[in-house]
Amino acid sequence: MSERLYINADEAKITYREFARVDMQMYDGRVFTDLEPRRLFPLSGLTKYITLIDRDMKEVAIIRDLDHILPESRQALEKCLDEYYMIPKITAILDRKEKNGLLKYKVDTNYGIREFDIRNRHSDIKNLYDGRVLFRDSDDNRYEIPDITKLDKKSWLKINIDL
């Protein structure tokens, strides 16, 4: 097993390539191209431990923390991650209905207004301890309320029953 390559700070320069992929040039001259950044902890660590995977789905390196790398590199990576991970942030609950055993939600998100169904309120709505609420709809799409305490009262009253 070869030693894992960790990127801690400015030892690598990462540039956006296309289609949510990047190229990476190390300070020692090594060059890795066509890499796909993915979060190792998509729920609990949005900016930490970003793995870079090559075309053969082999990990090339891990970035320990986006906050510690070069600003341009960070920008390139964030662009890829934003493209790859689509977890719309719910800003308001516009409607909530219960029909035929399905919860029908209409929400406003940073991607626009969306309607979706929740099959099982027990397993598909997760109330995390940091105030986040995660939803998984009947098509396996994800949504997030970043901070339940910041929702307006009307929205809170609608969602409260499912938390």
Add this chain to the structure above:
Amino acid sequence: MDDAKPLINKAMPDDARGWVESQLCDGEKVLFAVVGDLSLFEKYDACTLIVTNRRAVIVDKNHENGFFSAVFSDVEKVNVKRMYGNARMNFKMKSGEEVTVFRYTYAVAELCDVAAAFIEAVSRGEDIDEQLEIVSAAYEKKMRVCPKCGRTLIRPGAECIKCQSKGKIISKLFKYVKPQGALLIIALIMSMMSTALALLPPSLTQRLVDDVLPNKKEGDLITIVLILLGSYIIGTLLNASRGYMLRIAGDRIVRYMRNDVYEKAQHLPMKFYDKTSTGSVINRISGDTNNLQAFALRISQEIIVQLFMLVGIVIIMFLKDWKLSLLALCPVPIVVLGAKYFSRKIAPFYRRIWKRWAAVSSVLTDTIPCVRVVKSFAGEKRATERFKKYNDEWYKVDVSSAKITTTFPAIVSFVITCGSLLIWGVGGTWVIKGFGGLTPGLLVAFLSYVSMFYGPINFFAYLSDSYQGALSSAERVLDILDAEPEPDFGHGNCPEKIEGKIEFRNVNFSFDRAKKTLSDINLTIEPGDIVGIVGTTGSGKSTLINLLMRFYDNYDGEILLDGQNIKDIDMGYYRSKIGYVQQEPMMFSDTIFNNIAYGVPDAHIEQVINAADVANAHDFIILQPDGYDSMLGERGVGLSGGERQRISIARAVLKNPSILVFDEATASVDSETENQIQEAIERLIYGRTTIMIAHRLSTLRKANKIVVVDKGRIIECGSHDELMALKGKFYRLIQIQSMSEQVRQQKEEEHFE
């Protein structure tokens, strides 16, 4: 193709319709369209992929001129990239350029997969009609939804199980209450009799105060006391008998309900258990059914009794004094409105309490059976902390709900007490002033009735509380009772003989929409073949077996057994013909004998002994102090891994299956045990179709066909020699393993010395 209407998943948006109306060329017609839900620049928007007989067009405002068009002959490849919650379709053009043309969420991902395959195939020059048939099948599957709830149906025209059984919770509970009808009716009559008896004492008290005591009628006093004693004795007998009957009826209700939930839980597909923790299922079977039993009794008994009491008291009160009765009714609206408010407030708490409790149960079911692992990793403290954390969460929610649940009754009591004070104040004044002929006896009797009157009022006020609790329990129990069971369309179809020919045809499967676990699996296994499936961890080997075992049925393509689709064969019969030996053999809390005879409960003792013998298990069983009667724990405490494995092989031997499946049966045992197990396996597989997933490639020496799986695809297939000559993945795996095998043997020898 000419007259067919275009296939479409939902109404086309205006811009796409506009494109179709204005841009189609002569002779060009729309074959199908996918109306997506995301724009290229990540905003929810209805964008459309339109596929005609000549080209693919994507209508999205973010493309130049509002659309992108590519004739099939210009497209070299269509790449679909599934990401997290969204996917992207890229066209690689023959000019070398690659461009992202369409973005969408998982809502239309399956249709887009098929569309991409269609475009690519037609670009390669494949027959358009043939390809359209595949697309058409995908649309049919996608559109196979329940018109009421939108759930995907298991086959066209199937009744939606969720909707079919949908109804009021009470009517569902009635199914369990109905068989206890006779007992409950007798108990109800008894309740009404005891309630009627309870209405008697205040009237007698009134007579005592107003007539018997002031006029010193000793004879009447004794008569009234005896009547009261008689009514108390009858009341006590009635209540005791009623309590006994209700207990019996209640126990029967919960017994049948638990049986049903447990039975249903056995027939739920694996995907249900993938998403639901076992702790939560256990909680539903044990705790929630109890809640429902209590509620079923409440609604079938108490409501009627309390209503009867309420009406009786109101009539008596109005007959005695209508003015005081109206005073007594003053607090009722406050109590009723308060109950409504309380019900709305308390509902979310019940759900939260249950969620937290389910989390606590999950920790229990995780850690208690795995106590050895916990101890071996010195994880006691961590396990305790984790348990405490979840238990504290439960405590917090329970305490916050307690604020409401305790405050409300206190307020109700206060309001009721105020009502009594009002009657004392006003009634007492009327007695003193001799107003309206109100006597002291009537006032005392009236106050007794008022205190009884608030009993039913209180009951109905709290009914919402227990109703909310029961509603929450009912939801979770019905979640299991109404869940779609494993589909068994071939029920009753038990072919006389199973030869053992297995075919996978174009099988594709994914656990969720994020990643395909198996892609384009095509494999034929002849009867009697010994097939080894190899591949790195996570390559899809076990998933292949899971599909063959019908643990998951929602795959595309077909799996055939002797030419018949396995979905069309009776599921119980089908599985009984497969002997399945897992890597981690699970032992039931039962004797060794019953563990071996699990699949054939009526097996003769000697059959079980023979099976144990074939599995090389008999020799160690006879050395156990209790022999075949030795009790095994949940994970076979007291036996080594190899011993448990041999018992599980004996279990498979006893079934005399036509097909044998070994899922890394020797992965976690030492060389000597492996040899013993291998010997048992070799005895067992003779003449049977055998599929072996092997981690150690040395165990595949008997295999006449080896299938190499990588990233969900079959990449190599052939005999050992053929694959070695190929010098591909299998060759590399063999090389790596022979090196590590040498090291392992060396270490084992050192240890032995």
